[in-house]
Amino acid sequence: MNTVTTNRGGAHLGPRGPVAGWSLTARAFNAVGWSYLSGFVLLLAQVAYTAFTARLIAPRWFGGYALALTIVAFAGLFGSAGLANAVMRTQHLSDRGARTALTLAVASGLVISVAMVVLAAPIEKWFHAPGAAGALRLLAFQPPMLAAAGVTFGLLRRQRRYRAASLIDVGSSLAGFAVGAVAIVSGMGVIGLSVGQVARGVVAMAVGLLAVRVSLRPACEKASAREFVGFSAQVTGQNVGHYAIGNLPLWSVARLAGGAATGLFSRGYQLVALPNDQFTSGLIRALYPLYREVRTGRDHTQRALTEGLVLTSGAAFLIFGAFAALVQPAALLLLGPRWYAATAVTPLLCAFAAVNTLYSVLASAAEAMRWMRMIWITQLLFFVSMGAALYAASGRLELTAAAMVLATAVAHLYMLLWVSREGLLLRLEVVRAYAIHAALGLVFAIVPVLISQATVGRSVLPALGVRAAVLALLGLALWLLRNWVPGLRLGLVRLREFHPPRRPGRHSLAGSN
Numbered sequence: 001m002n003t004v005t006t007n008r009g010g011a012h013l014g015p016r017g018p019v020a021g022w023s024l025t026a027r028a029f030n031a032v033g034w035s036y037l038s039g040f041v042l043l044l045a046q047v048a049y050t051a052f053t054a055r056l057i058a059p060r061w062f063g064g065y066a067l068a069l070t071i072v073a074f075a076g077l078f079g080s081a082g083l084a085n086a087v088m089r090t091q092h093l094s095d096r097g098a099r100t101a102l103t104l105a106v107a108s109g110l111v112i113s114v115a116m117v118v119l120a121a122p123i124e125k126w127f128h129a130p131g132a133a134g135a136l137r138l139l140a141f142q143p144p145m146l147a148a149a150g151v152t153f154g155l156l157r158r159q160r161r162y163r164a165a166s167l168i169d170v171g172s173s174l175a176g177f178a179v180g181a182v183a184i185v186s187g188m189g190v191i192g193l194s195v196g197q198v199a200r201g202v203v204a205m206a207v208g209l210l211a212v213r214v215s216l217r218p219a220c221e222k223a224s225a226r227e228f229v230g231f232s233a234q235v236t237g238q239n240v241g242h243y244a245i246g247n248l249p250l251w252s253v254a255r256l257a258g259g260a261a262t263g264l265f266s267r268g269y270q271l272v273a274l275p276n277d278q279f280t281s282g283l284i285r286a287l288y289p290l291y292r293e294v295r296t297g298r299d300h301t302q303r304a305l306t307e308g309l310v311l312t313s314g315a316a317f318l319i320f321g322a323f324a325a326l327v328q329p330a331a332l333l334l335l336g337p338r339w340y341a342a343t344a345v346t347p348l349l350c351a352f353a354a355v356n357t358l359y360s361v362l363a364s365a366a367e368a369m370r371w372m373r374m375i376w377i378t379q380l381l382f383f384v385s386m387g388a389a390l391y392a393a394s395g396r397l398e399l400t401a402a403a404m405v406l407a408t409a410v411a412h413l414y415m416l417l418w419v420s421r422e423g424l425l426l427r428l429e430v431v432r433a434y435a436i437h438a439a440l441g442l443v444f445a446i447v448p449v450l451i452s453q454a455t456v457g458r459s460v461l462p463a464l465g466v467r468a469a470v471l472a473l474l475g476l477a478l479w480l481l482r483n484w485v486p487g488l489r490l491g492l493v494r495l496r497e498f499h500p501p502r503r504p505g506r507h508s509l510a511g512s513n
Contacts, residue, residue, distance in 0.1 A: 059263030064131030082232030084154030097224035109144030145201035152208030176200025256395030314487015321441030
């Protein structure tokens with residue numbers, strides 16, 4: 001049942017169901033659990049879809065579609081991301097306020113759709129990416145749908161309906177994969193990928209609107225509109241910076257090395273980005289609505305950020321260290337030998353994924369707590385570092401991946417220093433955890449590769465088997481040494497403490513009063 005209060009704007013859209021009475025720790029585990037369960041299903045489907053499409057679409061044509069997707073992502077900066085976050089973080093939200101958010105989302109999405117159609121041909125010409133214009137014109141249907149869906153996801157998470165949000169997200173993606181696969185097999189080629197993306201937007205918007213049960217009548221509640229526009233404008237400005245920084249590597253390769261190299265780099269990046277996106281977005285989507293509760297006191301904020309980074313660094317370095325050992329032979333089996341150049345950059349991209357996860361989680365917390373000055377300075381530093389490193393890379397794929405690792409590490413280090421200087425981080429705990437977790441991640445990434453090269457050479461299947469066996473032994477050793485690994489030790493402590501309370505309570509993310 002809804003938690004309902006009233007004001008002149010109508011009924012407030014508050015927490016629903018028994019989850020509303022759980023502690024913050026319990027709600028965080030519940031939210032992360034549903035995000036990762038749906039994310040795991042989606043990851044398996046994405047891997048299968050990627051393997052299927054890679055064998056039917058050549059790198060040259062995939063490069064144009066990949067470039068178009070980076071442009072489409074721009075729409076999410078205005079409709080989906082900024083407004084979705086705004087409705088999650090606001091303290092009070094009426095039904096009319098929710099309708100206002102939906103109205104703003106659809107309107108901004110339509111503006112972006114028109115811009116995409118107008119700029120499609122110039123974008124294709126500038127980046128030398130055949131097929132990008134056609135993909136952009138078809139994908140122009142997507143922005144208003146994704147914007148509306150993004151707001152519905154924000155409303156569901158605000159109501160702590162994490163299961164519903166996760167199931168709709170994964171269900172719409174699976175529907176898009178199915179439609180895209182059928183379209184490609186029917187002879188549409190690379191256009192089928194765009195058709196699948198549009199289908200995903202249709203399903204996400206339709207089911208999301210049904211789930212939140214908010215009237216579709218347009219509305220403009222002035223107070224809510226001012227709050228949404230003010231906050232989402234700041235978020236959008238920051239997201240534009242993140243967008244530009246995140247896509248600089250692909251643009252650099254497209255501009256300096258051409259369409260085929262763009263397709264190869266994009267496919268290699270996608271192999272790592274799929275698990276990275278699920279891992280990172282699962283954390284961010286689960287924790288974002290909870291940040292407004294830990295920012296009430298310095299001690300709560302300090303402990304929450306410290307433990308969040310310790311846990312995240314342990315998971316990120318170990319997971320992507322292990323993934324770096326397996327990804328190249330596994331990718332060759334999935335994609336085929338013509339994508340060898342794409343798979344060669346994946347180990348370095350795994351290092352980028354680990355560092356980028358830490359950067360993204362801390363940046364998300366900073367955004368929710370409105371540390372805007374720190375974010376703007378970080379983005380400027382990130383952009384300059386990335387631009388200089390990519391200039392030195394000159395479009396070469398492996399050097400481009402190395403540039404991404406370096407620039408992300410510089411930006412994250414600056415954020416750590418800023419938060420630490422403000423007294424909002426237990427510095428020694430974080431530094432110690434990072435050092436131990438990074439060292440273990442390198443062991444997981446390098447030792448299996450060296451052993452497989454010494455025993456079976458470059459044979460793909462035997463190498464994959466040997467690397468998996470070595471990782472299993474390393475995992476066993478890690479478990480035996482779990483009390484010496486900060487992230488693993490802390491995670492086990494919190495899991496033992498986790499249980500839904502008998503009565504409502506308000507606790508820090510660490511579970512303390």
